[in-house]
Amino acid sequence: MNSKDPIQQALEDQIKAAQEQGNTEELEAIRNDAESGFYEDVAQMAQEAIDNLKNQEQSAEQEVEEATPQVEELGGDSAELQERVEPVQEEMKEVVEGAEGEIEGVENRGQAEQGENLLDDAGKLFQESVTGNGLWISNIDFRKISQAKGVAEKLDGPEAKELIYNIDKSLKEYADLNKERLLSQYKANPDDPNKFSDTLQKAMQAYELLGNNNALSEFGRSLIPIDSMLAEKAFKLAGNAMGFNEMSSRHLREGHLDYAFELAQEAVSMDKNVTGAMKDVAQKMFERAEEEPSYNNYYNSAKAFSEAGNAQGLASLVYSAFDKLNSDDVVPLDMFSLITNSVYKIKELGRGMNQDVLERGLVFAEKAGLGEKDELVKKFKECF
Amino acid sequence: MDNQEKAKKIEEIYQNAQEKLQLLAQKQHDIIQGYIKELEEEKMQALRQNISQNYQQ
Numbered sequence: 447m448n449s450k451d452p453i454q455q456a457l458e459d460q461i462k463a464a465q466e467q468g469n470t471e472e473l474e475a476i477r478n479d480a481e482s483g484f485y486e487d488v489a490q491m492a493q494e495a496i497d498n499l500k501n502q503e504q505s506a507e508q509e510v511e512e513a514t515p516q517v518e519e520l521g522g523d524s525a526e527l528q529e530r531v532e533p534v535q536e537e538m539k540e541v542v543e544g545a546e547g548e549i550e551g552v553e554n555r556g557q558a559e560q561g562e563n564l565l566d567d568a569g570k571l572f573q574e575s576v577t578g579n580g581l582w583i584s585n586i587d588f589r590k591i592s593q594a595k596g597v598a599e600k601l602d603g604p605e606a607k608e609l610i611y612n613i614d615k616s617l618k619e620y621a622d623l624n625k626e627r628l629l630s631q632y633k634a635n636p637d638d639p640n641k642f643s644d645t646l647q648k649a650m651q652a653y654e655l656l657g658n659n660n661a662l663s664e665f666g667r668s669l670i671p672i673d674s675m676l677a678e679k680a681f682k683l684a685g686n687a688m689g690f691n692e693m694s695s696r697h698l699r700e701g702h703l704d705y706a707f708e709l710a711q712e713a714v715s716m717d718k719n720v721t722g723a724m725k726d727v728a729q730k731m732f733e734r735a736e737e738e739p740s741y742n743n744y745y746n747s748a749k750a751f752s753e754a755g756n757a758q759g760l761a762s763l764v765y766s767a768f769d770k771l772n773s774d775d776v777v778p779l780d781m782f783s784l785i786t787n788s789v790y791k792i793k794e795l796g797r798g799m800n801q802d803v804l805e806r807g808l809v810f811a812e813k814a815g816l817g818e819k820d821e822l823v824k825k826f827k828e829c830f
Numbered sequence: 831m832d833n834q835e836k837a838k839k840i841e842e843i844y845q846n847a848q849e850k851l852q853l854l855a856q857k858q859h860d861i862i863q864g865y866i867k868e869l870e871e872e873k874m875q876a877l878r879q880n881i882s883q884n885y886q887q
Contacts, residue, residue: 545847
């Protein structure tokens with residue numbers, strides 16, 4: 447009669463309950479716990495066995511050391527003693543090293559088999575996660591497929607790679623299929639996002655899980671006219687500064703200047719060389735500042751020129767700001783601060799300013815109630 | 831290979847290595863004792879010769 451260990455019984459009950467509930471996460475957690483405990487035990491046993499064998503080898507060496515004084519007392523030579531026992535000690539060393547290698551081999555074999563089991567499970571999970579009709583995948587269980595991919599990514603070897611390849615292939619197929627559906631649904635109902643929101647989410651999830659930057663960027667481009675926020679998300683995930691640049695230019699053409707500015711800033715922050723949209727945005731912002739003079743409009747314009755690295759644009763802005771000396775639209779102190787920062791940036795960009803800028807700037811400072819001793823004025827003068 | 835199989839295999843390797851080590855330890859012990867015995871005999875031989883020479887004189 448076999449009576450079961452109570453711990454084993456409890457574990458079996460737990461597994462049965464999780465299986466009945468179809469709770470794969472719980473099953474995975476139970477197995478991981480059991481396996482980690484199992485490997486700790488085996489590893490400990492293997493280590494103890496190796497340590498014991500090494501101790502026996504050391505005891506034998508010690509016997510030689512202990513016999514040496516007696517040998518010398520009898521007129522013998524310790525080197526002669528060592529020479530006589532050396533072949534035996536070599537043999538002992540080989541036995542210990544051989545056993546150590548074999549024991550470690552057993553451990554590694556266990557781990558490789560654990561990997562194979564996990565891979566099999568991941569493969570099954572993948573099969574379960576994809577439902578299809580003929581050649582087309584009709585649905586994907588993102589939770590299961592994400593788990594399967596996660597397990598496969600942790601394992602090495604050609605089989606794990608093949609599984610990842612198959613998972614990605616299915617994800618790409620599913621994502622592309624939903625993208626096509628999305629575009630046709632949007633074409634049929636451009637003003638009713640509810641008609642295609644489900645397809646949109648499915649496609650986005652699939653591309654996100656796929657993690658292929660090119661596919662994500664391409665999807666992001668398709669989304670620009672449909673859903674700006676998701677398009678931004680796709681470009682962000684793909685690390686695609688050009689996507690933001692493209693989006694910014696499009697919104698600028700459509701007259702959404704502030705949003706175009708935000709997008710252009712994102713593009714520059716991701717890649718400081720992607721300044722194409724920012725240059726156009728800065729120019730438009732400057733035009734707006736001239737038409738509607740306010741500190742904010744000038745400030746944004748200066749920021750845009752700075753991020754675009756456009757010293758010429760900043761110089762035009764400084765002259766334009768001087769013309770607002772007696773305007774009620776701006777506060778002189780704010781404006782002088784802006785002029786100072788712009789001149790400073792022009793200097794940073796390696797360009798100089800004419801002497802008349804210094805003279806007109808100091809007039810502005812005086813209007814702002816600032817004198818020679820004020821830090822802002824000192825900073826302004828340092829630029830010349 | 832399950833838990834029990836692994837434990838059994840490690841135990842088997844360990845026992846096998848331990849037996850070999852015990853035999854080798856015994857072999858080493860015999861070598862050491864053999865050398866000591868040789869030295870003692872040499873010493874005794876030298877003593878005998880010394881006594882014999884003294885007696886002849």
